Amino acid sequence: MTTGYEFLGLETADGIATVTVRRPDKLNALNEKVLFELCDALFRIQGNPRVQAAIVTGEGDRAFVAGADIADLAKMDVLKAVETSRRGQEVFDLLEGIGKPVIAAINGFALGGGCELALACTLRLAARTAKIGLPEVSLGILPGYGGTQRLARLVGPGRALELILTARKISAEEAFRIGLVNEVCNGQVLARAREVASEILKNGPVAVRLAMEAVQRGLDGSLREGLALERQLFGVAAGTRDMREGLAAFMEKRPAKFEGR
Numbered sequence: 001m002t003t004g005y006e007f008l009g010l011e012t013a014d015g016i017a018t019v020t021v022r023r024p025d026k027l028n029a030l031n032e033k034v035l036f037e038l039c040d041a042l043f044r045i046q047g048n049p050r051v052q053a054a055i056v057t058g059e060g061d062r063a064f065v066a067g068a069d070i071a072d073l074a075k076m077d078v079l080k081a082v083e084t085s086r087r088g089q090e091v092f093d094l095l096e097g098i099g100k101p102v103i104a105a106i107n108g109f110a111l112g113g114g115c116e117l118a119l120a121c122t123l124r125l126a127a128r129t130a131k132i133g134l135p136e137v138s139l140g141i142l143p144g145y146g147g148t149q150r151l152a153r154l155v156g157p158g159r160a161l162e163l164i165l166t167a168r169k170i171s172a173e174e175a176f177r178i179g180l181v182n183e184v185c186n187g188q189v190l191a192r193a194r195e196v197a198s199e200i201l202k203n204g205p206v207a208v209r210l211a212m213e214a215v216q217r218g219l220d221g222s223l224r225e226g227l228a229l230e231r232q233l234f235g236v237a238a239g240t241r242d243m244r245e246g247l248a249a250f251m252e253k254r255p256a257k258f259e260g261r
């Protein structure tokens with residue numbers, strides 16, 4: 001696919017889009033243009049019915065994304081900082097709410113904005129050599145692309161505060177132990193991300209989307225509200241042809257052929 005992007009690769013195969021942040025000389029740090037291109041790529045993925053899942057990764061074997069571009073941060077005043085944070089949050093909100101599973105294939109440093117990018121993805125797989133952290137306080141700032149909120153929700157406030165306040169960069173193994181990543185890969189993390197995406201794609205796409213919505217939106221409110229949402233979405237799933245096909249296939253002892261409706 002010709003995208004015209006300067007800092008991003010976007011390829012689609014077998015219903016899976018792969019977005020590669022390509023700024024290896026700066027360890028794939030996120031400047032304004034990278035964020036702009038990422039936003040555009042996400043809209044393309046969202047609007048393309050042939051794409052059912054996506055993978056986000058970084059170019060090369062050193063970095064996933066080593067954070068927001070520190071040279072840009074150095075030029076910020078108060079208003080620019082608030083706008084920078086808002087812009088990053090909006091792009092990562094779009095990623096989180098895209099309605100298709102997105103897997104972060106963390107192939108190296110995932111620091112600051114890179115860690116926050118991974119946190120906005122649905123699942124996170126890490127290469128054994130990856131290093132992950134939110135080192136912002138070591139620069140006199142704090143995570144501003146959703147990290148304080150998403151990390152605390154994912155691993156709990158105690159572990160999130162430990163990582164944020166110490167600015168520590170942890171290993172993939174440690175990230176797995178605290179639940180920050182789903183899996184540590186011995187081989188190629190990108191190949192493993194494709195395998196996991198393919199595993200998801202075997203399931204009913206509407207059900208996958210509704211389940212993601214139930215978990216993600218459910219976490220925004222109380223347990224009661226979450227359960228009410230789950231009931232409603234369960235009802236929505238029951239109105240789909242996919243549900244009839246999935247149940248019939250089980251009873252007829254054959255693989256289901258889902259149509260996504």
Ligand code: COA
Pocket residue numbers: 025026027029066067068069070071109111112113135136139
């Ligand atoms: N923003 C801008 N440039 C960055 C960057 C960032 N977040 N992270 C790395 N780079 C650049 C370096 O400035 C360097 O550029 P140069 O060759 O033009 O000097 C290049 O990427 C390679 O990085 P370098 O620091 O030389 O590699 P290293 O192996 O010695 O260290 C890190 C790797 C990741 C430990 C180190 O680059 C680092 O700490 N980066 C910042 C991480 C961070 O604090 N991120 C949060 C930002 S809010």
